[in-house]
Amino acid sequence: MRILVLGGAGGMASGTIRDLVAPYSRNVTSIVVADTSLERAEGLVNTFGDPRLRALVLDVADPRALRTALADQDLCINAVPTFAGHQLAIFDACFEARVPYVDYGGMGVFTVQQKAHHERWRAAGLTAVLGLGADPGISNVICKAVAERLERIDSIKLYWAARKAGPESPVLEPPYAVSTILAEYANPSQQFIDGALREMAPQSGREVLHLPEPFGPTEFMYTQHSEPLTVPFADGIRDKGIREFTWKLHLPDREHEAWTGLVKAGFGDFDDPIEVDGALVKPGRFLETLLARNIARNRHAIPETTSQELHLAIGRGTVEGKPVTVNCAVIGRSDPFYDGYLDAGTSMGLSVGVQLMGDAPMRPGVWGPEEYFAVQPFLDELKRRRFTVENDIPLG
Numbered sequence: 452m453r454i455l456v457l458g459g460a461g462g463m464a465s466g467t468i469r470d471l472v473a474p475y476s477r478n479v480t481s482i483v484v485a486d487t488s489l490e491r492a493e494g495l496v497n498t499f500g501d502p503r504l505r506a507l508v509l510d511v512a513d514p515r516a517l518r519t520a521l522a523d524q525d526l527c528i529n530a531v532p533t534f535a536g537h538q539l540a541i542f543d544a545c546f547e548a549r550v551p552y553v554d555y556g557g558m559g560v561f562t563v564q565q566k567a568h569h570e571r572w573r574a575a576g577l578t579a580v581l582g583l584g585a586d587p588g589i590s591n592v593i594c595k596a597v598a599e600r601l602e603r604i605d606s607i608k609l610y611w612a613a614r615k616a617g618p619e620s621p622v623l624e625p626p627y628a629v630s631t632i633l634a635e636y637a638n639p640s641q642q643f644i645d646g647a648l649r650e651m652a653p654q655s656g657r658e659v660l661h662l663p664e665p666f667g668p669t670e671f672m673y674t675q676h677s678e679p680l681t682v683p684f685a686d687g688i689r690d691k692g693i694r695e696f697t698w699k700l701h702l703p704d705r706e707h708e709a710w711t712g713l714v715k716a717g718f719g720d721f722d723d724p725i726e727v728d729g730a731l732v733k734p735g736r737f738l739e740t741l742l743a744r745n746i747a748r749n750r751h752a753i754p755e756t757t758s759q760e761l762h763l764a765i766g767r768g769t770v771e772g773k774p775v776t777v778n779c780a781v782i783g784r785s786d787p788f789y790d791g792y793l794d795a796g797t798s799m800g801l802s803v804g805v806q807l808m809g810d811a812p813m814r815p816g817v818w819g820p821e822e823y824f825a826v827q828p829f830l831d832e833l834k835r836r837r838f839t840v841e842n843d844i845p846l847g
Contacts, residue, residue, distance in 0.1 A: 452478050452525040452809050455550075457511055457541060459484035460491035463555055463584070463627070464530035466798025467805075469791060472501045475835055476802065478809030485509040485520055511537050514544065521548035526805065529554040534630040534722060534735070539564060542579065549577060551813055555801060556582035558634055559641060562677040562819075569817040578813040580823050582677045583804040585796030586611045589762050590678055590698075591821040592829045593779040596842075597766030598688045599826065600777045604768040606695035607688070609678055610660065610761070612669050615703045617756035622749050623709050626702065627794055629739040630721055635674035635700060636710050637719025642673055643683045643696040653719075654711070656699060661847025665759060671699035681819035688821070691768070713738065757785040760796060763844070778846070781830075782839040795836070803832040 454471070456464050464484075471479050485507040486492040492506035509520050511531055521527060527550050529541045538554070538561045545552040546568070556562065562581050572579055582588060594607050613626065625632055641648045642656070656673035676698040682688060683696040702710065713719075721735025746753070762781040769775065781796075789795040804820060807828060814823065830840045 452805070453481045453483075453523065454479060454526045454528060454805070455483045455485060455520055455524040456528045456530055457485050457509070457520075458530035458532070459528075460486040460488060460495050461530055461532070462793035463797055463801075464528065465495050466792040466795065467528065467530070467802045468495065468504070469499065470799050470802035470836070471805065472499055472503060476806060478806050479503060481505070483507050483520065483524070485511075511541055514540075517541070517544050518548060521545065521550050524548075524550050526551045526553065526808070528801065528805070532628050532630060533558050533561060534628075534634065542568075545579070546572065546575070546577060549575070551577060551808070552579040553583050553801065553805060553808075554581055555584040555797060556587045556677050558631065558675055559677040559680045562587075563680050566681065566817050566819075573816040576815045578808070578815055579817045580804060580808070581817065581819060582681070583820055584798075584800045585760075585794065586762065587677045587681075588800040588804065588820050589781050589796060589829075589833065590764070591682055591819055592824060592826055593762060593764040593781055594678070594682045594696075594766075595685075595687070595821040595824075596779040596826045596830070597764045597777050598691065600770070601691065601766055601768035601775065602770050604688060604691040604693040604766060606697075606767045607682065607693065608765045609682075609696070609698045610671055610701070610763040610765075611699075612662070612666060612671070612701040612761045612763075613703055613758060614666050614669075614761075615756045615758045616665060618754040619705060620753050620756070622746055622753050623706070623742060624746060624753070625742060626706070627797065629742065630735050632710055633714065633718055633721045633735055633738075635676070636714045637721075638675045640673045640675040640698070641679055642698070643679045643693075646694045648679065653714075656697070658699060662761065662763075663845055666761060669701050671701045673697065674700045676700075677819075682821050685819060685821045759784050762796070765846075778843055780839075780841045780844045781833060782841065783837075784839070786837055788837050796838070799833070799836050799838075803829060803836075807832070 489508035496504045724731040760783045765778045
């Protein structure tokens with residue numbers, strides 16, 4: 452496949468590209484690393500030293516330049532941050548150029564708007580897979596895994612948790628895009644409850660799960676995410692009678708306190724400009740820049756830590772008329788194998804999906820990962836990348 456990566460020098464995209472050109476990967480003939488900064492794009496290309504890579508300076512807000520970049524490509528990866536405001540324009544440009552499309556997710560709202568074009572894309576023989584990364588992405592696939600083990604589904608509850616071990620860092624390091632974290636903490640969410648989508652208040656739905664070590668008792672909360680807007684409506688899940696589907700998040704405790712405090716301070720309105728000394732500044736952009744500078748200046752003070760991430764889907768329903776509870780977990784641990792990845796789960800999850808798409812003729816339409824991918828091949832690819840996949844982990 453000839454692949455165009457928009458926002459290609461960003462943290463998520465650079466990790467995906469790293470995986471796409473890894474020795475264990477396949478189905479990749481060329482990759483165009485397109486970014487607003489030619490310096491960053493060329494730096495990434497030079498880092499990997501793979502002849503299949505080429506740098507391109509591109510502003511996705513320029514429709515003509517975007518059309519030119521899409522020409523003769525077999526797939527477009529949209530790695531431009533969702534809240535930069537280009538999600539739907541890039542999606543539409545891929546349709547017009549007849550180029551298959553994937554992205555890391557649209558925080559639910561954009562995902563629903565894109566899904567509304569399913570029949571249009573299907574009729575044109577074009578494929579789009581939305582929310583292909585870790586959460587959404589891996590999370591959707593493990594929901595499908597538990598759904599396939601149930602004859603009737605009462606509920607699927609989806610959780611993501613991160614735990615760090617080691618000295619506390621004096622520096623706040625965002626685990627993913629600052630705008631995404633602020634949206635998760637500040638915005639209401641849609642959860643599928645009693646057979647319908649219902650709006651829930653930010654940071655509500657607090658629930659403690661007793662997880663295996665190193666997690667132990669872990670408190671989760673509702674946040675804005677796309678999975679409740681797609682998974683309960685997917686074939687093989689909707690038709691099994693599902694009445695409840697929820698998504699909940701847990702960040703390490705001190706990080707959780709920091710993001711909660713920033714939202715209390717007003718950074719939840721991250722895209723609403725304020726005037727500072729006669730200049731208009733977006734709070735989110737200011738915070739992102741400040742955090743990046745603080746990390747660069749104080750990198751020497753950031754201690755070595757180990758981390759572990761848990762993606763967990765718990766399904767409740769019936770098998771042969773008897774009530775059962777099943778779960779599926781994907782666990783990622785600190786490992787030198789992941790060096791160079793800002794978020795290995797997200798970066799590798801998208802790369803896995805792209806490579807699986809290249810294994811067979813693509814299926815036209817606009818899909819969530821739970822609709823497009825078979826469970827076992829996806830999980831097998833994660834295992835190759837040193838993720839642990841477990842069924843029915845003990846829950847206290």
